[in-house]
Amino acid sequence: MQKxxxxxxxxxxxxxxxxxxKKNRVLHKIADALEKNSALIIEHNRFDMQEGERNGLSSxxxxxxxxxxxRIASMAQAVREIAALKEPVGRVLDGWVTDNGLRIExxxxxxxxxxxxxxxxxxxxxxxxxxxFKSGNVAILKGGKEAxxxxxxxxxxxxxxxxxxxxxxALISLLPDAxxxxxxxxxxxxxxxDLIIPRGGEALIRFVNENATVPVVKHDKGLCHTxxxxxxxxxxxxxxxxxxKCQRPGVCNAMxxxxxxxxxxxxxxxxxxxxxxxxxxxxRGDDTTRKIIDVExxxxxxxxxxxxxxxxxxxxxxxxxxxxxxxxxxxxxxSEAIVTDDHKAAERFLNEIDAACVYVNASTxxxxxGAFGFGAEVxxxxxxxxxxxxxxxxDLTTYKYKIYGEGQIR
Amino acid sequence: MQKxxxxxxxxxxxxxxxxxxKKNRVLHKIADALEKNSALIIEHNRFDMQEGERNGLSSxxxxxxxxxxxRIASMAQAVREIAALKEPVGRVLDGWVTDNGLRIExxxxxxxxxxxxxxxxxxxxxxxxxxxFKSGNVAILKGGKEAxxxxxxxxxxxxxxxxxxxxxxALISLLPDAxxxxxxxxxxxxxxxDLIIPRGGEALIRFVNENATVPVVKHDKGLCHTxxxxxxxxxxxxxxxxxxKCQRPGVCNAMxxxxxxxxxxxxxxxxxxxxxxxxxxxxRGDDTTRKIIDVExxxxxxxxxxxxxxxxxxxxxxxxxxxxxxxxxxxxxxSEAIVTDDHKAAERFLNEIDAACVYVNASTxxxxxGAFGFGAEVxxxxxxxxxxxxxxxxDLTTYKYKIYGEGQIR
Numbered sequence: 001m002q003k004x005x006x007x008x009x010x011x012x013x014x015x016x017x018x019x020x021x022k023k024n025r026v027l028h029k030i031a032d033a034l035e036k037n038s039a040l041i042i043e044h045n046r047f048d049m050q051e052g053e054r055n056g057l058s059s060x061x062x063x064x065x066x067x068x069x070x071r072i073a074s075m076a077q078a079v080r081e082i083a084a085l086k087e088p089v090g091r092v093l094d095g096w097v098t099d100n101g102l103r104i105e106x107x108x109x110x111x112x113x114x115x116x117x118x119x120x121x122x123x124x125x126x127x128x129x130x131x132x133f134k135s136g137n138v139a140i141l142k143g144g145k146e147a148x149x150x151x152x153x154x155x156x157x158x159x160x161x162x163x164x165x166x167x168x169x170a171l172i173s174l175l176p177d178a179x180x181x182x183x184x185x186x187x188x189x190x191x192x193x194d195l196i197i198p199r200g201g202e203a204l205i206r207f208v209n210e211n212a213t214v215p216v217v218k219h220d221k222g223l224c225h226t227x228x229x230x231x232x233x234x235x236x237x238x239x240x241x242x243x244x245k246c247q248r249p250g251v252c253n254a255m256x257x258x259x260x261x262x263x264x265x266x267x268x269x270x271x272x273x274x275x276x277x278x279x280x281x282x283x284r285g286d287d288t289t290r291k292i293i294d295v296e297x298x299x300x301x302x303x304x305x306x307x308x309x310x311x312x313x314x315x316x317x318x319x320x321x322x323x324x325x326x327x328x329x330x331x332x333x334x335s336e337a338i339v340t341d342d343h344k345a346a347e348r349f350l351n352e353i354d355a356a357c358v359y360v361n362a363s364t365x366x367x368x369x370g371a372f373g374f375g376a377e378v379x380x381x382x383x384x385x386x387x388x389x390x391x392x393x394x395d396l397t398t399y400k401y402k403i404y405g406e407g408q409i410r
Numbered sequence: 411m412q413k414x415x416x417x418x419x420x421x422x423x424x425x426x427x428x429x430x431x432k433k434n435r436v437l438h439k440i441a442d443a444l445e446k447n448s449a450l451i452i453e454h455n456r457f458d459m460q461e462g463e464r465n466g467l468s469s470x471x472x473x474x475x476x477x478x479x480x481r482i483a484s485m486a487q488a489v490r491e492i493a494a495l496k497e498p499v500g501r502v503l504d505g506w507v508t509d510n511g512l513r514i515e516x517x518x519x520x521x522x523x524x525x526x527x528x529x530x531x532x533x534x535x536x537x538x539x540x541x542x543f544k545s546g547n548v549a550i551l552k553g554g555k556e557a558x559x560x561x562x563x564x565x566x567x568x569x570x571x572x573x574x575x576x577x578x579x580a581l582i583s584l585l586p587d588a589x590x591x592x593x594x595x596x597x598x599x600x601x602x603x604d605l606i607i608p609r610g611g612e613a614l615i616r617f618v619n620e621n622a623t624v625p626v627v628k629h630d631k632g633l634c635h636t637x638x639x640x641x642x643x644x645x646x647x648x649x650x651x652x653x654x655k656c657q658r659p660g661v662c663n664a665m666x667x668x669x670x671x672x673x674x675x676x677x678x679x680x681x682x683x684x685x686x687x688x689x690x691x692x693x694r695g696d697d698t699t700r701k702i703i704d705v706e707x708x709x710x711x712x713x714x715x716x717x718x719x720x721x722x723x724x725x726x727x728x729x730x731x732x733x734x735x736x737x738x739x740x741x742x743x744x745s746e747a748i749v750t751d752d753h754k755a756a757e758r759f760l761n762e763i764d765a766a767c768v769y770v771n772a773s774t775x776x777x778x779x780g781a782f783g784f785g786a787e788v789x790x791x792x793x794x795x796x797x798x799x800x801x802x803x804x805d806l807t808t809y810k811y812k813i814y815g816e817g818q819i820r
Contacts, residue, residue, distance in 0.1 A: 013738070013762070013764075016762075016764065017761050017762055096783065098776075098781065098782065098783050099783070102772055102776060102781075104782065109764070111794060111795070112764070112794065190619070194794050194795075195794075195795065209600070209623050210623055213619050213620055215625070215626075215793070215794075215795050216625075233817075236817040239817065239819055240817065240819055243819035243820055244819075247819070247820050328423070350812045351427050352423070352426075352427055354423075354426065354519070354522070354810070355810060356810055356811060357810070357811045357813060358810060358811070358812055358813065359813045359815060360812075360813070360814050360815060361814075361815040361816055361817055361818075362512055362813055362814075362815025362816075362817070362818040362819070363815075363818065363819045363820055365819070365820040366508075366512060366813065366815075366818065366820065371508065371512075371820070372508065372514065372811075373506065373508050373509070383625070384521060384522065384604050384605075384625075384808050385521070385604075385605065385625050385795070385796040385808055386795040386796045388808060388809060388810065388811075389810070389811050390811075398794050398795055398798060399798060400764070400765060400766060400767070400768060400798065400799070401766065401767045401768070401782075401799050401800075402760045402768055402770075403767060403768065403769045403770070403772055403776065404770050404771070404772075405769060405770060405771040405772025405773075405776075406771055406772075407643075407646040407649065407650065407771055407772070408771075408772040408773065408776065409649055409650055409653035409654075409657070409772070409773045409775070410653055410657050410773055410775040410776065410781070
């Protein structure tokens with residue numbers, strides 16, 4: 001492991017100063033090679049699919065695992081789109097001249113060696129590799145074991161392309177020991193690894209956070225709320241709530257709990273019930289809610305639960321303060337929304353809610369690199385530091401100060 | 411500990427949205443209270459001094475510990491200067507409108523609860539408290555045990571002022587259990603604490619880094635180099651080298667190793683020797699150096715050593731590539747300088763050296779919040795992420811996205 005990581009660290013120097021045109025040429029070759037070798041990838045993917053079937057993977061997981069010509073073409077296209085992004089390295093983030101004439105420039109640079117731990121979708125392998133490469137970072141990839149064969153095929157093709165271009169294949173590699181022990185070692189190697197990005201279930205993220213000495217940017221859960229304020233436009237509120245819950249319930253920016261002002265509860269809850277019934281959403285409400293509409297009981301535990309399913313809990317509150325207090329207590333700091341036409345309520349919500357993304361009159365589903373216009377997405381950080389919320393390719397850089405003097409001493 | 415930290419977390423909501431004028435008024439009252447109660451602080455400081463004498467603290471440490479009227483006036487003045495800094499919260503860092511009309515603003519916000527672990531200078535207690543307060547962060551302070559009485563007096567005065575202003579004293583407090591076990595608990599409380607900043611010896615920093623689940627911004631060692639390129643102006647090079655080593659040898663941005671091009675070694679080393687002799691600097695050189703000037707031997711270990719003393723190691727190299735390789739191997743990524751009049755050499759050094767601060771023709775001693783013009787300094791981060799190099803008050807903030815919609819759904 002140490003030798004492998006040492007090679008990765010050494011390779012990072014090559015990539016850190018590589019020009020954009022060269023990086024883009026290599027990315028296009030990688031995209032072409034993925035398409036040209038799609039038969040090989042599909043062959044390996046079949047092993048994973050058979051294994052998945054034997055192990056009784058759910059149909060959703062099997063679908064995430066599955067690759068065919070068209071999905072591989074999409075993977076290649078994603079790599080080309082990453083090549084087309086604006087060069088993330090060398091951006092001048094700030095600059096000034098000190099009183100004694102030192103010219104200081106704060107410039108974006110690659111982070112170095114980045115370990116990405118993810119689950120079963122094999123397209124993440126090429127996406128993550130391309131994002132790291134474009135941003136000048138060495139990628140150490142650790143995908144789900146369900147996709148091991150597919151990932152090996154994809155990484156093999158990428159590494160062959162790197163070698164054809166005269167580059168060290170250590171620039172993009174799969175973690176050789178993909179076991180939990182392998183991960184446990186990786187996350188302690190702060191001498192060689194500069195950042196770990198774990199994307200996956202709570203258990204994985206907790207394990208990484210508790211054991212890592214390498215800095216971690218988590219991609220954790222989202223327990224998102226939509227709060228319908230008494231001054232909301234009812235039609236808009238219903239549309240936003242249904243979209244936040246139902247458009248794709250299994251993702252981290254979907255709403256889990258709807259918070260409704262008492263003043264409007266009797267009027268709007270029946271409207272909401274009809275709209276959610278049309279989407280076959282299971283509703284669980286607090287006592288006040290259940291006096292107005294006929295739904296199951298939401299327990300204390302419900303309000304702490306990220307359903308990731310077409311289930312919704314509803315809480316009725318006595319106005320903005322109680323809504324903010326509820327979200328502060330149960331929210332995960334991911335995405336929170338208020339629906340209101342009241343200016344002061346909107347401003348208070350925006351300022352007092354501590355979350356990566358705080359919305360007025362829009363669906364929480366927009367918390368996403370694509371929706372934010374970042375082009376390609378590394379993920380959605382639930383860290384407070386380094387990167388928060390949707391992570392674009394620029395978030396795979398750090399900075400250094402370049403200081404230009406003319407003989408200055410202190 | 412949990413109850414204490416829970417109070418800190420709850421208090422953070424009060425401070426996060428406090429207006430700048432209110433924060434500044436409180437800071438001025440704190441400054442006034444420190445001066446008004448200087449007799450009380452000095453009384454407590456005498457206990458620490460007596461204890462220090464009994465325990466045989468070095469005279470340097472005793473000096474760092476010592477407080478009198480004038481030093482307390484400086485502490486108060488530093489608090490007032492922090493109050494005068496530009497408001498760090500609410501800066502719009504970026505902003506744009508998406509194609510579907512969402513208006514997105516990236517806005518600076520406080521980090522939340524910040525734990526700062528530092529050594530024996532009691533003025534750091536008021537500095538750190540004021541920096542955290544001004545940036546809207548709850549401060550949990552853990553100073554050196556040598557200064558415990560002084561710190562308690564200072565923190566007590568600050569807390570009394572907070573209470574007089576109707577604010578929770580949990581906003582600024584000393585960690586109640588200041589033992590190693592107390593620190594060990596604190597750094598695992600990621601539910602309540604958002605950032606730990608350890609400033610101090612390598613052992614402390616390693617302990618924190620290995621055991622923390624809270625994100626850490628380290629203030630670690632600086633093994634800084636100055637590289638005299640063959641195209642350097644000799645007089646300028648000697649002045650910069652002497653300043654980088656001798657102006658204040660005990661600090662992290664002082665030079666430890668001088669790297670000299672072989673082509674000029676025979677000419678410049680005798681000049682350097684004379685200049686360093688005048689500063690009573692002990693020089694240790696590699697074999698080539700020792701053939702030219704009469705100095706002790708620099709071993710492999712020397713090149714890994716942060717002397718923090720008036721000792722210098724010298725290495726002769728075969729040009730830029732070898733210089734970069736040497737610094738890459740032995741440097742700590744803090745501050746590195748090249749002295750040259752060659753444009754391409756300067757650019758290559760600036761781009762290829764991975765350090766927080768990379769200098770051309772200036773002393774590494776400028777790596778400092780004050781010298782950078784940040785006004786007050788949190789410290790000098792040796793992290794690669796969140797904050798790198800001199801940390802100003804803005805580095806005590808993170809950000810959130812405010813998204814203004816008009817009913818947008820996906």
